[in-house]
Amino acid sequence: xxELPRHRLIICAGIRVQPACAQAMExxxxxxxxxxxxxxxxxxxxxxxxxxxxxxxxxxxxxxxxAVHFAMRNGIPLLIPEDNEPMKQVCVNAGCGMFYRDAPxxxxxxxxxxxxxxxxxxxxxxxxxxxxxxxxxxxR
Amino acid sequence: xxKTILICANVYPPNFIGGAELIAHYQAxxxxxxxxxxxxxxxxxxxxxxxxxxxxxxxxxLPVFRVCLHPQDYSADFVNFSHPVIDAHFNTLLDxxxxxxxxxHNIIGLSAGIIHAAKRKRVKTVLTLHDHWGFCYKNxxxxxxxxxxxDYSRCAECLPFIxxxxxxxxxxxxxxxxxxLQLSDVDTFISPSLYLAGAYVRAGxxxxxxxxxxxxxxxxxxxxxxxxxxxxxxxxxFIGRFGLHKGINVILDALDLIQFRDRVEVNLVGxxxxxxxxxxxxEKSGMPVRFWGMVDNSRIEExxxxxxxxxxxxxxxxxxxxxITEAMASRTPVIASAIGGIPELVTNEYNGYLFSPGCAxxxxxxxxEFVIRPERIERFGENGFQTIKDNSFEHQVNKICSIYx
Numbered sequence: 001x002x003e004l005p006r007h008r009l010i011i012c013a014g015i016r017v018q019p020a021c022a023q024a025m026e027x028x029x030x031x032x033x034x035x036x037x038x039x040x041x042x043x044x045x046x047x048x049x050x051x052x053x054x055x056x057x058x059x060x061x062x063x064x065x066x067a068v069h070f071a072m073r074n075g076i077p078l079l080i081p082e083d084n085e086p087m088k089q090v091c092v093n094a095g096c097g098m099f100y101r102d103a104p105x106x107x108x109x110x111x112x113x114x115x116x117x118x119x120x121x122x123x124x125x126x127x128x129x130x131x132x133x134x135x136x137x138x139x140r
Numbered sequence: 141x142x143k144t145i146l147i148c149a150n151v152y153p154p155n156f157i158g159g160a161e162l163i164a165h166y167q168a169x170x171x172x173x174x175x176x177x178x179x180x181x182x183x184x185x186x187x188x189x190x191x192x193x194x195x196x197x198x199x200x201x202l203p204v205f206r207v208c209l210h211p212q213d214y215s216a217d218f219v220n221f222s223h224p225v226i227d228a229h230f231n232t233l234l235d236x237x238x239x240x241x242x243x244x245h246n247i248i249g250l251s252a253g254i255i256h257a258a259k260r261k262r263v264k265t266v267l268t269l270h271d272h273w274g275f276c277y278k279n280x281x282x283x284x285x286x287x288x289x290x291d292y293s294r295c296a297e298c299l300p301f302i303x304x305x306x307x308x309x310x311x312x313x314x315x316x317x318x319x320x321l322q323l324s325d326v327d328t329f330i331s332p333s334l335y336l337a338g339a340y341v342r343a344g345x346x347x348x349x350x351x352x353x354x355x356x357x358x359x360x361x362x363x364x365x366x367x368x369x370x371x372x373x374x375x376x377x378f379i380g381r382f383g384l385h386k387g388i389n390v391i392l393d394a395l396d397l398i399q400f401r402d403r404v405e406v407n408l409v410g411x412x413x414x415x416x417x418x419x420x421x422x423e424k425s426g427m428p429v430r431f432w433g434m435v436d437n438s439r440i441e442e443x444x445x446x447x448x449x450x451x452x453x454x455x456x457x458x459x460x461x462x463x464i465t466e467a468m469a470s471r472t473p474v475i476a477s478a479i480g481g482i483p484e485l486v487t488n489e490y491n492g493y494l495f496s497p498g499c500a501x502x503x504x505x506x507x508x509e510f511v512i513r514p515e516r517i518e519r520f521g522e523n524g525f526q527t528i529k530d531n532s533f534e535h536q537v538n539k540i541c542s543i544y545x
Contacts, residue, residue: 038321046257
C-alpha cells in the first residue's frame with residue numbers, strides 16, 4: 001500500500017475557537033504557502049490518531065484537562081493562549097510548550113514548533129517527565 | 141465461507157432516494173444475490189425518534205441498521221461529519237458482524253469517523269465517490285458567483301465557519317483537514333467518472349488508490365420501455381431536483397428563446413426549492429410545460445415512455461448522473477451541460493448534444509435540432525444504448541467484487 005503524503009496533525013482543544021486562533025490558522029496557511037498541516041478538534045479523533053499529533057493547541061480560555069493530560073503523557077507539546085492562566089501555569093511549570101498573546105504570535109509559535117523538531121521533542125519530553133514527577137509525588 | 145460486506149450510506153431507501161442511494165442499494169441487493177452476507181448501516185431521516193438512536197428493519201431482504209439523523213445533521217453549515225455517538229454504534233456493528241469489507245457511499249451526516257473505526261479493526265475499506273463532499277461542504281463546488289471552485293483550499297471564501305452541537309464556530313478548513321485525515325484510511329476509492337477521480341486526486345487522494353468503475357444500470361428494464369407515439373411535438377424531459385445547481389431554470393429560459401415553441405413539450409419531473417418559482421413562471425408565460433411532481437424510481441418507466449429527449453442542464457460538475465444512464469438504456473438521447481463527468485457519457489452529435497452550462501441560447505439551439513431533424517431522436521437514442529448496454533449492474537458488481545478480493 002502506497003503511503004499518503006505525511007501531514008502534521010495539530011490537535012485543537014477548547015469549548016470555542018477564539019477568533020485569534022481562527023485568524024492564526026488562516027494566516028498560517030497563507031504564509032506557509034503549503035498545505036502539510038491538518039488542524040483537527042480533539043474529540044473528532046481516536047486516541048491512536050491523537051497520538052500521532054505534532055502538538056496540542058488550546059484554542060480558548062477553557063481547561064480541557066483530558067486533552068492536555070493525553071498530550072503530556074504522550075510527549076506532545078502544548079500551545080496555549082497567554083490569558084488562559086491555569087493552562088499557562090501547567091505549561092510554565094512543566095516547560096512543555098509555548099504560549100502566545102495574539103494571532104501573529106500564535107502563527108509564529110506554530111511555525112517555530114513545526115520547524116524546530118528538536119525543541120518540539122524536548123518540550124514533549126518535559127511534559128512526560130513532569131507528569132511522571134507528579135505521579136511519584138502523589139504516590140508518596 | 142461467504143464474505144460479509146457492511147454497506148454504509150447517509151440515506152437509504154425507502155427514504156429520500158437520489159442516484160447515489162439507488163446505486164448503493166442495487167449494489168447491496170446484487171451482492172446478496174451472489175451469496176455475500178450484506179448488512180447496511182445508514183442514516184435515517186424519518187422523524188419521531190431520538191437523535192442518533194438506532195433501529196433495525198429489513199428492506200428488500202437486507203438488514204438495515206438506521207441511525208436517526210435530524211435535519212441539522214444533513215445541513216452543510218453544521219459539523220455533520222464527526223459524531224462519536226454514531227462511531228460507537230458502528231463499532232458495535234463491527235464487533236457483532238466482523239465484516240470483511242466496509243463499503244461506504246455518501247457518509248456526510250452519518251460520521252466520517254467510521255472510516256477510521258473500520259481501519260482500526262483491520263477491515264478493508266472501500267468508498268464510492270458520488271460527489272465532492274470530501275473537500276466541498278456544499279458538495280457542488282459552486283461558488284457564490286456561480287463559478288466553479290478551482291482551489292479546494294479556499295472554502296472560507298464561501299463560508300468561514302461552521303457550527304457544531306456545542307455552539308462552537310469551527311473554521312471551515314478544519315472540515316477538510318478532518319475529512320482528508322479520515323480518507324487517508326480508505327484502501328480503495330471507486331469513482332464512477334474520470335472527472336471525479338481527478339478532482340479527488342487534486343484534493344490530495346493518491347491516484348493509485350482510485351479505481352474508475354462506471355455506475356451500473358438495469359439495462360433490461362430500461363431497454364424494454366416502449367415509447368408512446370409522438371403527436372407531432374418533441375417531448376423533452378428533465379428529471380431531478382428543482383434546484384439552481386441543476387440549472388432547471390435554463391430550460392425555461394431556452395423555451396423563451398426557442399423558435400418552434402409550438403412543436404415542443406417539456407416534462408419537469410421532481411420537486412425542490414424552485415418549484416413555486418417555476419410553476420408561476422410557466423403559468424404566466426403559457427409555456428408548454430407539464431409538472432409531474434415526485435415520481436418514485438419504481439415508476440420512472442412511465443416518464444421515459446413519454447420522453448423523446450432527456451435534458452440535464454446542470455451548472456455544477458456532476459459525477460455520472462444516473463438519469464443520463466437511465467435515458468441511454470431506454471434509447472433516449474440526451475442534451476446536457478458539458479461539465480464534470482457528463483461528457484464522458486454524452487458525445488456531441490452521437491448520442492445527444494452538449495452545451496455550455498447555463499447557456500439558454502445554446503440549449504434552445506440543441507432542442508431545435510431535434511425538432512428540425514426528428515430522425516435524430518431514434519438514431520442518437522440507439523447510439524446512447526450502444527454506449528451504455530454493456531454497463532449492467534452485474535458488470536459493475538463484478539468489478540467491485542474483484543476489489544473486495
